[in-house]
Amino acid sequence: MANVRLSSIKKSFGKTDVLHGISLDVASGEFISLLGASGCGKTTLLRIVAGLESVTAGGVEIEGVDVTRLPPEKRDIAMMFQSYALLPHLSVSENVRFPLRMRGIGSREEQAEKVAAALETVQLDHLADRRPRQLSGGQQQRVALARAIVSRPKVLLLDEPLSNLDARLREDMQVELIEIHQRLGLTTIFVTHDQEEALSLSDRIVLLNGGKIEQEGTPAEIYSQPETGFASNFIGSANLLPAEIIDGETGPVAKFSDGQTLQLALEVSARGPVTIALRQEDLSLDANGDGPKAKVRTRVFLGARNRYVLGLAGEPLRALTANDVEFSAGQSVGLSIDPQRIRVLPR
Numbered sequence: 001m002a003n004v005r006l007s008s009i010k011k012s013f014g015k016t017d018v019l020h021g022i023s024l025d026v027a028s029g030e031f032i033s034l035l036g037a038s039g040c041g042k043t044t045l046l047r048i049v050a051g052l053e054s055v056t057a058g059g060v061e062i063e064g065v066d067v068t069r070l071p072p073e074k075r076d077i078a079m080m081f082q083s084y085a086l087l088p089h090l091s092v093s094e095n096v097r098f099p100l101r102m103r104g105i106g107s108r109e110e111q112a113e114k115v116a117a118a119l120e121t122v123q124l125d126h127l128a129d130r131r132p133r134q135l136s137g138g139q140q141q142r143v144a145l146a147r148a149i150v151s152r153p154k155v156l157l158l159d160e161p162l163s164n165l166d167a168r169l170r171e172d173m174q175v176e177l178i179e180i181h182q183r184l185g186l187t188t189i190f191v192t193h194d195q196e197e198a199l200s201l202s203d204r205i206v207l208l209n210g211g212k213i214e215q216e217g218t219p220a221e222i223y224s225q226p227e228t229g230f231a232s233n234f235i236g237s238a239n240l241l242p243a244e245i246i247d248g249e250t251g252p253v254a255k256f257s258d259g260q261t262l263q264l265a266l267e268v269s270a271r272g273p274v275t276i277a278l279r280q281e282d283l284s285l286d287a288n289g290d291g292p293k294a295k296v297r298t299r300v301f302l303g304a305r306n307r308y309v310l311g312l313a314g315e316p317l318r319a320l321t322a323n324d325v326e327f328s329a330g331q332s333v334g335l336s337i338d339p340q341r342i343r344v345l346p347r
């Protein structure tokens, strides 16, 4: 049974349609990410699951029970936001106990046991008596996480919970979230606009675009088989180039507007106008390469890598290389790419 089932959810605010019919099953114990650009409706969808927002049409089921009209406290879910809103006058353990108290779950002793277990899960048991202001941002984040998991909700909803943390802490918390999820097996819906975060954390990614599901699949599927230009560009920020597929001497080739061609995999059956998606990290540059020639426009030094911006058939083309690959502006370089890594998308 699906743990969470969303059926044809629509949401409008006044005359603005924000969600256009979202259907989604989340399996028990699954970690799913709602990924998309700002304004695509991720938070609205999460708030609908939580019961903080009503639907305009459609329904929400949790473990087979229709909860569409139930208030948040009757849904057995927990939500953690970007701003974690701890109560400043309460200690860490009192903050974590708060949802148990509000819902009258268990005796005082049972509550204390649950609080201790939740604090241990997020490795904060030694700071139980501190006040929030005596903690670092990352520690406060963990208190909020402990508070969210203390009642072992059926569904854990996380809305960009790591976006206030600096890069290093964020990576640590990502690893911690994965471990906690593995240990507790909570069904989790995670909202993010960060593709790397979605790729590294999720069992499944649901890519949203303008209030609709653009594509869903495992991180590997979404990364290596994007089905649309939007998906290719959003995940791994691919280069999207207009081209025409024609039959070359050794199978299909993509012909660009300047007449240059790029070899495609033999099994590509499309012919005619298409969009070719080339990932930045899949392109190799070689001064003497025999692939299509592109002209170097700029180089951006990224530390471990270089990003080159080149021009191919009048279109900008970005390529990531090792940091010791040196070309100068204006230089013409040959491109090569494994034909299997080239995605052909309908135009």
Ligand SMILES: Nc1ncnc2c1ncn2[C@@H]1O[C@H](COP(=O)(O)OP(=O)(O)OP(=O)(O)O)[C@@H](O)[C@H]1O
Pocket (backbone or CB within 6 Å): 013, 016, 018, 036, 037, 038, 039, 040, 041, 042, 043, 044, 045, 193
């Ligand atoms: N209460 C509201 N009243 C009117 N419009 C709203 C309301 N809440 C959200 N919206 C609009 O709905 C759209 C989707 O908002 P939502 O917050 O769900 O997007 P999001 O994908 O989570 O974006 P972000 O990553 O920026 O939070 C936006 O255009 C937003 O302005």
